[in-house]
Amino acid sequence: MTGTVITNDITIKKGVLINLNCTIGHDCNIGNFVEMSPGVHVSGNCVIGDYSILGTNATVLPKIKIGKNVIVGAGSVVTKDVPDNSLVVGIPAVIKKELKPLIF
Numbered sequence: 001m002t003g004t005v006i007t008n009d010i011t012i013k014k015g016v017l018i019n020l021n022c023t024i025g026h027d028c029n030i031g032n033f034v035e036m037s038p039g040v041h042v043s044g045n046c047v048i049g050d051y052s053i054l055g056t057n058a059t060v061l062p063k064i065k066i067g068k069n070v071i072v073g074a075g076s077v078v079t080k081d082v083p084d085n086s087l088v089v090g091i092p093a094v095i096k097k098e099l100k101p102l103i104f
């Protein structure tokens with residue numbers, strides 16, 4: 001999308017949606033069917049797990065691992081790794097709810 005910057009050594013798997021004005025730093029791994037809302041910033045050396053959603057203007061600091069099926073609330077700043085099936089919000093982002101695991 002317009003205004004998005006993707007740097008070097010990025011792995012983006014299938015079905016990923018990267019919206020307006022997002023940035024993805026070096027050496028990141030973006031899982032299957034991840035959705036990044038407008039203005040998301042992912043720093044270098046991050047891993048975003050499958051089926052995760054990052055809300056508008058969310059920021060992920062360097063070397064963070066976000067698990068599978070995670071929702072990061074709008075405007076949140078992720079400063080620590082996030083386990084699978086979690087809803088995190090705030091500055092810094094904290095777990096507010098455990099989500100039901102996805103079953104396929």
